[in-house]
Amino acid sequence: MLYYSLQRVALAVAICMVAMTILFSLVYVIPGDPASLALGPRATAEMKEALRVRMGLDQPLAMQLYNFFANAVTGNLGYDVWTRRPVTTIIMEALPYTLALAGAGLGWAILIGIPLGCYSAINRNSLMDKITGIISVGTISMPSFLVAVYCLLLFAVHLKWFPAIGAGERGDLADQLWHLVLPAFAIGLGWVGYLARLVRASMLEVLGESHVRTARAFGLPEAMVIRRYALRLAILPTVTLLGIAVGGLLSGAVFAELVFNRPGIGLLVYNEAARRNYPTVMGTVLVTVGVFVICQLVADLLVALLDPRVRRSL
Amino acid sequence: MSAGAVLDIRGLGVDFLTPRGRVHALRDVSLQVPRGSVVGVVGESGSGKSTLILAALRLLPANALILGGEVVLDGEDVLRMSPAALRDLRGRKATMVFQDPSTSLNPVLTIGRQMIDIQYRDRVPTARKRDRAATMLRKVGIPDPATRLDNYPHEFSGGMRQRIAIAMALLCNPDLLIADEPTTALDVTMEAQIIHLLRQLKSEFHGSILFVSHNLGLIAELCDRVVILYAGAVAEEGSVHDLFHRPRHPYTQALLECDPARLAKVSRELPTIPGDVPDLLAAPVGCAFAPRCPKVFERCRREAPRLVADGDGHGAACHLVPAIASSRVGPRPSTGSGRGPPVEPVET
Structure with a gap:
């Protein structure tokens, strides 16, 4: 290990x-x-x-590259061309908003999508399974920016249930959460359907495997068979996918931040790229790559933790 | 006999709904496992062996359709009980050892976890359950069982895994142990070890065993009674002694001749039964074995034979049975040959 x-x-x-x-x-x-x-x-x-x-x-190209690496390691990503503030500071201001957004989006997708997939697999071909299937395909095919725009129109402009723009008052957690609802819903919706489909497929496969039949032949309670014997295995492809999903969510966050005018990495990159503010853009993209790589690392280690066969084979 | 039977299957019919159509996997199969005895089921691939034993615990896949009959386990009809009652029965009254130990154990849980889980009914501390599991592992010949409980199935060899599967089944101390070709997926040396283990356990285990195998020698050695399945129906059944020494059904006779262990002479080619197992998409008209039978005659193609049993419980589903029984065995007081329907064998 x-x-x-x-x-x-x-x-x-x-x-x-x-x-x-x-x-x-x-x-x-x-x-x-x-x-x-x-x-x-x-x-x-x-x-x-x-x-x-x-x-x-x-400076010479090699020198520039060296400086870039050396500074990045020490946490210095250069200075913003326009404001001359350290890029690291600018990113650190924006990053929590994006992480909160991506985390909330993925979080609700996991909370709804995985149980939904399990339910569909267990009650295969039931009416609920078919309805879930249709809705899942619908949400997967809908681009998140479109969802964001419609959410904004329906829930913020017409119904006025949720605030339309911004990320809420700084320091006011309730208000910030309130502002998080619509964007998180918008970027997570597609993942709900995706996760439900994925979990359903792998769950169906696992439920058909011989060891599940063994568990049933010993009369184990159905809840134990599902949770401990089937889901432990069926969740593995989903964990791997979730590591990759963070990348998709970060790019989904760009749209959500634009539509809802929320501060964050996406909005920052969008604005600064238009102004050719290279140090900030490079720093932001670098941090995004870092976040992505860390998430995949965590997913890989989690899979190894859950699946002894992976630990063994490497 | 049925009063003392742990498992009493009567007139069981099972169809599988497949994209190709309905496969008639079992047709009117009856089988009894008397208390304390070992019953073997023999048949080619596709003869319905696995379907039969899965039906005994109602573990058939979702596309299986039970047409009729009953499966009475310890006095209760398995096919008509509530899911809760069924779950209560599984693992308590009957357990199963499956064919392929590389897939029948959960790959992401330690064997200790799995062996403790199956004792979930017992209200004793987990440490006690662990001790029991270790004791059982030692009994089936796993060295250092206390440590090995924390290993995962893939950390054991195939033979070891099958020992673990057997230990799990015995841990429940069931009235009936069902073993589905427990040696088929193993290589020869492992197979020999498992056979040795089964032999050893047979004397210690007091419940009944329903044993499915290709291995005729193993069946002959371990079992008290044998049931020969052909194309989803019972071809012949009887005590091991009767059936192996006086096979009545032409299929059983052919099967015994094919067993390499019984070959009297060394020949260049292994004997085979010509022809194939019939496609069970359509229920066979007449005797299912007729197309391959060396003794086939006109009636076989027209009329399906019924299982005719004598007083010893030795019966065969063949129109020739009374004739064969009398010609081979000679006058035996218990043979019901004289009372059978008149048959005129026609050589073809």
Whole structure:
């Protein structure tokens, strides 16, 4: 288990480094000089040069890459071109909002989707199973930004049940949660259907396996058969998927943050990319990659914890 | 006999609903397991062996349709009881050892967990249940059982897993132990070990055993009675001695001739029964074995034979049975050959 964990952590670090390098080179692949684009057509050569120095673009490429890595390790992601504040600070202000949003979206999707999938599998071909199936496919095919817009129109504008924009008063937890409901609903909805389908499929497979028949042949209570003998196995593909799901949710969060005008990583990247504020964009994307990699790492370790066969084979 | 039977299956019919149509897996099958005895079920693949024993605990898959008959286990009809009563019966009155030990144990739970879980009815401390499990593991020959309880199934060899499955079944101290080809999925050395274990346990275990196997030698050794299944119906049944020494049904005779262990001469080719097991999508008209039977005659293709049993409980479903019984066995006082329907065997 220790060896496996170390292996996974090493892989996660490697992924982060590759991501950083790609990210770094991306700035040079995008056409146009960042400094002149940022300053507009009427900027003088001196102004451009000053900005280039400030952004570190005057140094040799290898040096820039080295600096980028070295600074990132120490938590320094550079300074915002416009406000000159540390990028790390800017991100740390926005990150909790996005994490709360993604967490709430995924959380409600898990709470509803997994039991729904189990129910569907156990009561296969029942009316509820069929209704769940149709609704699931519907929610999976609906883009989250569309859901967000309709939610906004229906629940915030027409019914006025929930606030339309913002993330709530700072320090007022109840108000923040209140503001979280609609966006979290919007980005989690598709995952409810997805998880329900996935859990149903793997649960059906496990319920048909021989060891479940053994458990039943010993007269174990049905609740124990389902929870301990079937779900422990059926949940494994879902855990792996959830690690990946965080990536999808973070990009879903961009739309939700735009539609609901919530502060967060998505809104930050959207705004700053439009202004070619490279240090902030790079820092934000890097942190997003980090979050994604950590989530996958956690999912991998969780699967290993739940499935002794994985621990053994590695 | 039925009064003393732990398991009494009468007239059981089972169909499977498949995309290809209805498969008639079992047709009017009756079988008794007398208390304290070991009954063997023999048949080719597809003869309905597994269906029969799964039906005994009502563990058939969802696409199985029970057409009729009854399965009486300790005086209660398994097919007509409530799910709660059924659950209460499973694991207490009867347990099962399945064919493939690599899939019949839960892969993500330790065997200790699984062995403790099956004792959920007993209101004793978990430590006590663990001790019981360890004791049972030792009995089936697992070394260092107290430590190995914390291992997962994949950490054991196939033979060890089957020992564990047997230990689990015995842990419940059931009235009836059902074993579905417990040695088939194992390699030869493992098979020999399990056979040795079963032999040993037979003397210690006081319940009844319903034993399904391909291995005729094993059946002959372990069982008191044998039931031969062919194409979803009983072809012949009787005591091991009667059936192996005086097989009446042409299918049983052919089967015994095919058993490599019984071959008198070393020949270059293993004997086989020509032809295939009939497709059970359509219920056979006449005798199901007729297309492969060396002694087939006109009546076989027209009329399905009924199981004719003599006073010893040795019976065969063949139109030739009374004739065969008398010609082979000679005049035996208990043979009901004289009372059978008149038969005119026609050589083909």
